[in-house]
Amino acid sequence: MAGIETGLIALSAGIAISVTAIATAIAEKQIGAAAVGAMAEKEGLFGKGLILTVIPETIVIFGLVVAILIIGIAGAA
Amino acid sequence: MFKPERMSKLTVIGPKTVMDVVINKLYSLKIYHIVDHKKTEELDIGSPLAQGGDISDILIKIRALCTNMGIDPAKNEKKAAEGNLTQKEIDSIRRRVEKVHAEFDRSMENMKAADENMRKLDEKRILFERLRLLGVDIDSFTDYSTLSYIVGIMENVKDIGELKRELNKKTSKYEIYHAYCEGKTIIAIFFDVEKKNDIADVLARRGLSEIDVSGIKGLKGDAWKHLSAAKEEMGRWAKEKKAIESAISGLKKNERDFLIDAEASLSAEAEKAEAPLRFASTEKTFVIRGWIPTKKMKSVTDDLDDIAKGRIHLFSEEVKKDEDIPIKLKNPRMIEPFEFFMDMYTLPKYKEIDPTFLMFLTFPLFYGFMLGDVGYGIVTLVLFLYLRTKIKGDMGRLVNAMIFGSISAIIFGCLFGEFFGFEELGGYELMHVLSRYEQMNELMYVAIAIGVVHINIGLLVGFYNELRAHGFRTAFFEKISWMVLEAGVAVIALTYMGYVPLQKWVGFVIVALSIIMIYMGEGAKGIVELPSIFSQTLSYARLMAVGLASVILAVVINDLSGELFHAGIGGIIGGTILLVVGHVINIGLGLISPFLHSLRLHYVEFFTKFYHGGGMRYVPFGTRDEQ
Numbered sequence: 001m002a003g004i005e006t007g008l009i010a011l012s013a014g015i016a017i018s019v020t021a022i023a024t025a026i027a028e029k030q031i032g033a034a035a036v037g038a039m040a041e042k043e044g045l046f047g048k049g050l051i052l053t054v055i056p057e058t059i060v061i062f063g064l065v066v067a068i069l070i071i072g073i074a075g076a077a
Numbered sequence: 078m079f080k081p082e083r084m085s086k087l088t089v090i091g092p093k094t095v096m097d098v099v100i101n102k103l104y105s106l107k108i109y110h111i112v113d114h115k116k117t118e119e120l121d122i123g124s125p126l127a128q129g130g131d132i133s134d135i136l137i138k139i140r141a142l143c144t145n146m147g148i149d150p151a152k153n154e155k156k157a158a159e160g161n162l163t164q165k166e167i168d169s170i171r172r173r174v175e176k177v178h179a180e181f182d183r184s185m186e187n188m189k190a191a192d193e194n195m196r197k198l199d200e201k202r203i204l205f206e207r208l209r210l211l212g213v214d215i216d217s218f219t220d221y222s223t224l225s226y227i228v229g230i231m232e233n234v235k236d237i238g239e240l241k242r243e244l245n246k247k248t249s250k251y252e253i254y255h256a257y258c259e260g261k262t263i264i265a266i267f268f269d270v271e272k273k274n275d276i277a278d279v280l281a282r283r284g285l286s287e288i289d290v291s292g293i294k295g296l297k298g299d300a301w302k303h304l305s306a307a308k309e310e311m312g313r314w315a316k317e318k319k320a321i322e323s324a325i326s327g328l329k330k331n332e333r334d335f336l337i338d339a340e341a342s343l344s345a346e347a348e349k350a351e352a353p354l355r356f357a358s359t360e361k362t363f364v365i366r367g368w369i370p371t372k373k374m375k376s377v378t379d380d381l382d383d384i385a386k387g388r389i390h391l392f393s394e395e396v397k398k399d400e401d402i403p404i405k406l407k408n409p410r411m412i413e414p415f416e417f418f419m420d421m422y423t424l425p426k427y428k429e430i431d432p433t434f435l436m437f438l439t440f441p442l443f444y445g446f447m448l449g450d451v452g453y454g455i456v457t458l459v460l461f462l463y464l465r466t467k468i469k470g471d472m473g474r475l476v477n478a479m480i481f482g483s484i485s486a487i488i489f490g491c492l493f494g495e496f497f498g499f500e501e502l503g504g505y506e507l508m509h510v511l512s513r514y515e516q517m518n519e520l521m522y523v524a525i526a527i528g529v530v531h532i533n534i535g536l537l538v539g540f541y542n543e544l545r546a547h548g549f550r551t552a553f554f555e556k557i558s559w560m561v562l563e564a565g566v567a568v569i570a571l572t573y574m575g576y577v578p579l580q581k582w583v584g585f586v587i588v589a590l591s592i593i594m595i596y597m598g599e600g601a602k603g604i605v606e607l608p609s610i611f612s613q614t615l616s617y618a619r620l621m622a623v624g625l626a627s628v629i630l631a632v633v634i635n636d637l638s639g640e641l642f643h644a645g646i647g648g649i650i651g652g653t654i655l656l657v658v659g660h661v662i663n664i665g666l667g668l669i670s671p672f673l674h675s676l677r678l679h680y681v682e683f684f685t686k687f688y689h690g691g692g693m694r695y696v697p698f699g700t701r702d703e704q
């Protein structure tokens with residue numbers, strides 16, 4: 001039976017992912033806009049633009065790692 | 078494999094009398110990378126060959142013709158034109174181009190004239206049609222001494238009773254005809270010439286727009302006859318237009334190959350003619366500086382000596398330090414597709430290690446680790462094998478590289494025991510070494526372990542690069558220091574967890590030592606970047622994360638459609654659609670996401686450990702720069 005503690009653990013894991021996902025989205029929004037602007041000037045920049053755009057994705061991956069750690073550590077305790 | 082092609086500097090000095098021969102030879106060799114001469118006080122740049130202007134003129138005409146005729150010279154199958162045209166051939170090309178040009182111009186002018194005639198006839202046709210409806214004879218529209226008339230049209234169908242009443246207030250000396258046509262009202266009104274202003278005033282207020290009928294003045298007979306005559310003439314012009322069109326397309330068909338060939342060979346000639354602009358020159362001599370692959374040095378110098386009959390002087394200068402040497406990547410054929418990723422990022426410097434081979438090893442590994450599904454791997458493999466037959470050139474290299482990625486995805490699919498997200502088939506569980514769905518934590522540890530190895534390989538390559546460029550001391554403090562830091566942190570972690578029987582301070586001492594080393598190697602910048610090595614290692618957790626997202630999406634699709642399959646006929650249809658669409662979308666994501674993340678791990682995490690780049694591309698004279 002899932003108690004309130006389980007719910008809190010799940011909630012905190014969810015917060016870890018969602019906040020980092022929003023942060024990633026904000027960062028990628030600006031880079032993406034700039035990359036599209038640069039591409040309009042020079043089409044060859046597509047590759048570089050794409051790579052730069054996915055750079056902030058690290059943030060949400062850290063969020064996922066933290067979420068897994070929360071579930072792992074708090075779940076075991 | 079780890080080094081770009083070895084290059085040697087070759088300088089060619091000779092009298093201008095043999096310049097064109099030398100240019101022709103170098104152009105056909107396609108191996109000499111010319112370094113543009115910058116004008117100095119002692120040495121000016123050369124001036125184009127004499128026929129240059131002439132060739133440019135013809136070339137402009139050809140390109141204009143191609144544009145106007147809708148021919149794309151870039152679609153030339155045998156693009157490698159050598160030029161080597163004699164003056165006679167150039168003259169004959171010019172004559173033919175001028176002929177085609179004149180013929181095309183004449184056709185276009187005829188076309189314009191035909192269009193203009195059609196337009197005028199169409200106006201007449203409309204006028205005759207309207208007059209026919211009014212039932213007024215054509216010869217009524219002539220010059221009178223006491224009578225005047227206005228023909229006009231009003232928007233919408235209008236009752237003219239009101240108009241008549243208004244006109245009656247001014248005069249009764251008029252006669253009005255009207256008809257309705259296409260929802261408009263056509264009016265012809267004849268009146269006393271003295272009342273012209275009054276009547277025109279009323280008509281203008283009523284919103285009548287006058288039709289010019291001066292064109293038919295003097296014509297006799299009824300409108301019907303003129304109408305059919307106009308239609309007949311229009312038919313004749315339409316035929317004429319068709320004839321002109323077919324003449325143009327015939328011209329295009331006949332001259333297409335000639336124009337494309339001429340464009341290619343004249344472009345080659347133009348490039349040769351303009352080559353002296355890149356040379357240094359005096360009144361009587363020219364100097365070309367450039368690079369050729371070392372292994373071709375002997376044959377090229379022999380060829381040049383041969384062609385100029387010993388009248389030119391060739392010598393190889395010492396390569397100066399920090400000189401920009403053009404980069405031609407040199408890799409076995411199998412690895413070559415991965416040069417695409419180097420082109421996309423930046424080419425290595427001459428003395429740097431060319432990381433193409435390392436990318437060949439790890440790019441498919443990461444891609445496969447993230448996609449990791451036998452089914453998806455097979456689908457993408459088939460897709461890329463198909464694309465390989467369709468796409469050539471630069472993007473073809475990418476497709477070839479992705480074939481390696483797909484094979485790797487199949488292998489990892491076997492290791493993870495996944496087939497389109499299913500971990501069992503027909504009731505039998507697929508063999509697996511590690512289940513991504515069940516063993517997330519283990520998967521993360523594996524991913525991070527891969528990261529540790531990858532980053533340390535990067536540091537070792539960096540050590541080698543620095544060793545060659547700046548010597549042992551710099552290399553040691555800049556690269557090995559980071560490895561010491563990693564070791565220190567590992568010792569701290571292991572002693573705290575009780576795996577290593579050491580005093581707790583040992584790890585901290587190692588870390589402190591490494592920080593001092595980093596400071597000595599990279600200065601304050603290194604201290605600021607201290608945490609980056611850990612965030613970058615942790616960043617390899619994406620190998621797990623991206624893969625997990627793909628697995629879970631696949632499992633969700635399978636479960637949902639599985640449930641639908643038990644819900645009658647509609648459910649089976651819906652389930653099948655969901656299954657197909659879902660997996661297609663997931664494969665689409667599976668192509669983009671692992672590709673980008675694998676590339677990013679190389680560009681951001683791996684390359685920053687050793688790679689500077691910024692090499693200049695090797696573009697031998699005679700190959701058109703495609704950038």
